[in-house]
Structures are given as structure tokens and as C-alpha cells.
Amino acid sequence: MEPHLRAKGKHFYAIGLSYKKADAELRGHFSITDEAKVNILDEAKDEGIDSLILISTCNRTELYGFAEHPFQLIKLLCEHTHGTVEEFEKVSYIYKNSIAVSHLFRVGTGLDSQILGDFEIISQIKNGFKQSKEKEMVNPFTERLVNAVIQASKRIKNETEISSGATSVSFAAVQYILARVPYVSDKNLLLFGTGKIGRNTCENLIKHTKNDHITLINRTKNKAEKIAGKFNLVVKDYANIQSEIKKSDVLIVATGAQKPTISKQLIHSDEPLLILDLSIPRNVALDVKELPNVTLVHLDDLSKMTDRTLKRRKSQIPKAEQIIEEIKEEFDAWLTTRKFAPTIKALKNKLTVLKDAEIDLQRKKIVGFNEQHADIISDRIIQKITNQFAHHLRNENASADESIEFIQKVFQLQNK
Template sequence: MNLNEFYITGINYKKTDASIRGQFAVNTDQYAAILEEAGQNGVEEMFVLSTCNRTEVFGLAPSPNVLIDLLCKQTSGSADSFKELAYIKQGMAAIEHLFSVGAGLDSQILGDYEIVGQIKQAIKFARENEFVGTFIERLYNTVLQSSKAIKAHTELSSGTVSVSFAAIQFLKQHLPDASHKKIVLLGTGKIGRNTCKNLVDYCGADSNNITLVNRTQAKAEALAQELQVKTAPYSQMMQVVQQADVVIVATNAEEPVICKKDLEGFGAKILIDLSIPNNIEPAAGELPGVALVNVDGLSRINDETLQNRIAEVPKANAIIVQHMQEFLEWYGMRQHVPALKAAKLKLQELHECGLFTLAAEAENTPATGGCPFHHKQPSSEETIQKVINNMALKMRRQQLPGCSYIEAINDFISAGNMN
């Protein structure tokens, strides 16, 4: 496990628009295919983070090109295009990037805490497919701890600014009175759920005028019951969309589920596309009376809450530094594990060979059964573990594994003679 073999390669909103990011978006089937091939390409551990703002591949791999090829083999975009737009980070830079992403510092809307749930889902899927090992597991847990500390001790994620809430702000700007408007929401995943809740809580919409549509009807019904809104079967999706005043799409389809031709002749509408790739055909925005916005357009909504968050960035960075140091201390100790195991084995062999029994007898050391480690002083196992703990402490402080190995043996001999 070499820190310099940890890479992240990805694209995000900073250099690519939604249409480009959509070419490299990863759904569940594609994610499974990537992991299936990863082991055959020398990848030890990895996970893929694919959201509306980014597609990133993190992994312990021979090179970043391996990760890029695995991704691009399963997506519609080419590896050459990806490399032109991608950022690649290695070792410490890759670790720092993940901490920044987990804190919401790298989000399109600063402090957007929805990214934490997306990281959890990405890790869960990789873990289920046996691609999360000791390194990524520990890194992930430390990133979560850092993110929680930032949320608890700063105002970086204060207020209600996220992509789903930005959709509500957009509606308020373009639809002053939403109480009598028919609103249709397609998709009931995390973003869809949050958007629906925000519609009820902040938009002034009448819950009787909100209709949920999802490919899996049971999921739509469960959310509808929770939020006291209506549902419509997936087979009637286009009918309710054509009758709606507002259509919000938070699905995960590879192609648009609503096209320009579907809306021609059905009057003015507000269309909000929260999906990557685009699940509403961009040309639909050309229709008379139709206003269309996607995640890139929503991210440009700026308010006082966002300005307040900017002031919290230095505090968040300080917390990240602290947790990164904790991770690096753990990593440093992991590097010493082989030496510590070898030293412990050698000390056990020395104890069993009887060498110290003779030494103890020669010095008239009290013993039971001829062995100084069998009386009621600390047991040999306790003595060995104490010596190993001391060795680990010295190795962490001095970074001299060879010297510590020799010292451990001397400490053990001394402990044996004193007993």
C-alpha cells in the first residue's frame, strides 16, 4: 500500500458544462462493469463518484490512465476527450481533494452537503463489490469525520442552499404565486426527495397540486404518503407532464425523458432539469413560453447565505488539515506493521528457545519451572506486547524501523532478566 499509488482523475463543473459531464456520467450498471474489470487491470481499491457536478475515479492503481480507460470504456465519452478536460491528482494531492469534496468546498454551490450522501453511496457500492480495502475505508471514515466536524463547528453548510433548494429559488423568481400551479416531479431519489420536501416547505405550493412520478411506483407512493402529495403511474408520465405548469426532472436516464416534440402545443411551462446527463432535451427551452434551466444555471443563483459561507472557508480548511494529519499518522503506522509483526514473531521465538531461562538461572533470577516468564510477574505475552508497543511509538517518532527492531530485542532481553 503505497500512498503515491493513490490517484484521482475526474472532470467537474469548473471546466465542463452539463452536456459534456453527461457523456461521462456513470449509472449503477456501468459502475458494476467498471469494478468487474478493475481487478484485471491491477487496481487494488477504487470507487467512482458520479454526480450532477462531477465524475471522479479514486483508486490505488498502477497509473491514472488505467482509471481513465476503465471509466471511458463504459461511458459514451472518449478517453482522449476526457484527458483533455480532466484533472489528475496523486498521493497527498488526491487525498486533500477528497477531503475538500467531502466538505462541500469543491461543490458547484459552496457548502452543498448533499455530496456527503453521494460519497456514502459510491463507497457502499464499491464495498459491496469488494473494492474498498483498508486504505480507502480508513480514508473515507476520516473524510466523514472531517465533514461532520465542519458542519458542526462552522457555518459552511448553514441555511438551505443546495441544488435542490436552488430549484426552489428559481421557481420563486419565475413563479411568484405557486399555490395554484400544477407541479410534476419525476424521480424520487435523494435529490428528488429533497426537492419535493423543499416544494412543500418553502415554495408555497399546494401539496394537492404536486404529483410524483417514478419508474418504481412503490417508491413514489411511499414519498407521497410521507409528504402528503399525489402520485401518477409511470405509464401516464407524459400526460401529466403536458398538463403541468412546472416540471422538475431528477431522474437518472441515459437519454432525455422529455423532448421538445413532447411539449409542442402545450403552453407555457417552467422546466427544471436536475439530471446529468440532461434528461430534458435542451431544445425544449426554445418553445414559446417555456423556461428551461439545468444544474449549471441553478448554480449561478447567488444570495446572502452563499456570501456568508465564503467567510467560513478558512475554518473548514483548518479542520481538514487536522483530520488529514490524523489519517497520515495512521498511514505511517500501517507502513510499520510488517516490521512490528516480524519483531513480535522473533521475540516469541526467542522466548520459546529457552535462552532466557539459562540467563535467568545464571543470575539467580527467581523463576517457576525454570523459566523467568512463568512466575506471577507479567506474562511473556504481556512483556512482548509492551515491548512492541514501545517499538511502535519509537518508530512513529524517529522513523527508524531497523534501529527500533534491534532496540526491541534488547528491551525484551532486559525485561526477561529483570523478571
């Protein structure tokens, strides 16, 4: 696949970092704000980068684009986030051409997610694609690739059980609470913030704990009341957070702030308190661990939960990978058509001219010559020859450009 991923001296790269090597704090350094996304795309366009898609979630930050060198993309990321090049080099990955394509397929289909089979990432890819398209930063290759990844994601979701059972970190949070908080339906649960994972956790808590007195606090009370209406929660003012924490058995933090919003100074109780920090960067200061009655769990810890559900999901990986391979083959065939079609077409035309001349000659020489049969046989041989050449050109180990040049030279093809 390598040769036809090149475009005017540029290669297709995937650069980024994820939960696999970067902890929550470091991932927070490279989190891309909405404003930064716009600025990165604008600057990339000015620098002549053909196509670029940005993904920034609590678990990963990635850039997919065509560039002469991956450092062009790394520089863009570091200039528009709080992360440095030195930090990036320690935890990052850089994939090129066919390996970058394979990586996007694994990410988009949940095979690379913190919790296997978590399909929330595909919506992030769709959003990144939409934003890039609006900025005219999507080329035909990237558009076809993203659509292929979306197709693979749908098929895996529908044809395998890789997303059965727990589907996200939020569900894992609920499993953790259910396992460690006895009589949870009678406990006081406080949700601070309205981040997506926090909202999903809250919804799952209501569904699975039958707790009907969950309290929500958010800095913007209007937003809190809107969400509370949907989930039937009690809303309290942000000014009351200290007293509400004192009354709580479980505190779920999902504020989406860039700095910790909960610290030891806010906790004034000797009663056991479980704090779940579902935020990137961390929204709970680590000094809360100094309090003997407090248990702090971050979403990184939740993702490590292994249970029968995850084991069952792992058994579905081969089936998912088979689906990916099928769709990747279709994508490769499309790439081959784009790259090699003119040469294959010119070759077929040249062979057809040779065939017509030969049939015309043999018709004059051979008595009772069956022109129809000769035509059928010749056409089949021509098709087999052109198929062989097409197969050779698809072989990513071959130098496609050299092969095309060789075919054109041998058969004296004028059309390229």
C-alpha cells in the first residue's frame, strides 16, 4: 500500500499519544481545546499540509494527515497545547502510510480503546472529520479512509459481541461503586460537573442502583438544572459544595476543568468518602489521599477492571479483525484503481490493438478461421494478463512507480 499513499512527496502519518504510555496528567498537557483545533487546522492549511484530522479525548490525542515529515504535525500539536516536544517524544507514537491506516482502523473500531469495544471514539472521529471538511482540509484519500473506518465500526458493532456488557468507563465506574459501596441505593451520591462521562455514569447509577436522591452541582447552575431535569436529580448551588461533600458517601467529579477543582481543603468529614475522578486532566488533587477516610479512584484505574465481560469481548477480537481486513482490502482496491488504472487501461488497449491485428492476419491466412472463438480466447488472455499486472502493482513490497515505468516502457504506452 505504501507507494500509493504518497502525494507530491508527502506521506500519510498518524502521530499522537494515548493512555497506553501517557498518564492522565501528561494526556492533559496535550488536550486540544475547541479554539486550538481551529487554529491548528488554519495553520496546517497555511503550511501546505494536504489533509488533517484531529482527535482529542480523555484517553488520546491524535493527528492524522499528509506531510513531508511527521515533525510538521508534532510541531502543530505542541504549539497549540501545553505539551512540549520533549514530553511528546517520551510517550508518543508515529505511524506512517499503511501502518497509520491500520492504526486508525483499530482506534475507530474500539480495538485500541481503554475498555475494549468502547465505540464512543467513532463519534470523535466523525466530529474531527466534519470539522476538517468544513475547513477544506480533507482530501479524497482521507474521506474514503474515514468512511471505511466508520463502515468497519458499524459492522463490528452489529456482527460481533465486542461491545456487549459494559460499554464505557462510565459503566466501569458504576460497577466499581456497586462492588465497593454497600446499600448504595440508600447512600448520598454527589455529582460535581457535567462532563460526558460523568453524565453517563449518573444515568447508569440511576438505572442500576435505584438511588433516587443523587445531587448535582455545577458552576453553571442553568446547565445543571437542564441535566437534572433529564435525570431527576437534586440541584444545589456551587457555593454549597463543601457542605454537600460533607454529607456525601460517594463524590463523582467530571468538571472538565484544566486544574483540580477538589482538594483536601474542601473535605471536612471523618466518614468514609469514595471519590471517582472521571476527568482529564485530573480534577481532584492528589492531596485528598492524605485523608485516611478518603478513597480516590481515577478513570485510569477504572479502565483496568477486568471481568468476565472483558474476557468475553476479547474472544471477539479475531472476528473484528477479520471484518477490518475485509474493508481494508476494499479500501486498498480503491487506492489501486486511483493509482494504477490509467496504466492498466493503456496496457489493455495496447494488447487489444495487437490482438485485432493478429486476428486480422490469421483470418487471411487460415481457411475456415473461427474469428469469434479467437476473439473470446484472446480477450480472456488479455484480461488474465492485465489482472496479473494489477496484482503485481498491488503488492506493497514492489516499487509501484518503477513497475509502472517499466510496463509503460516495455509496451510503449503513451497514456499514463
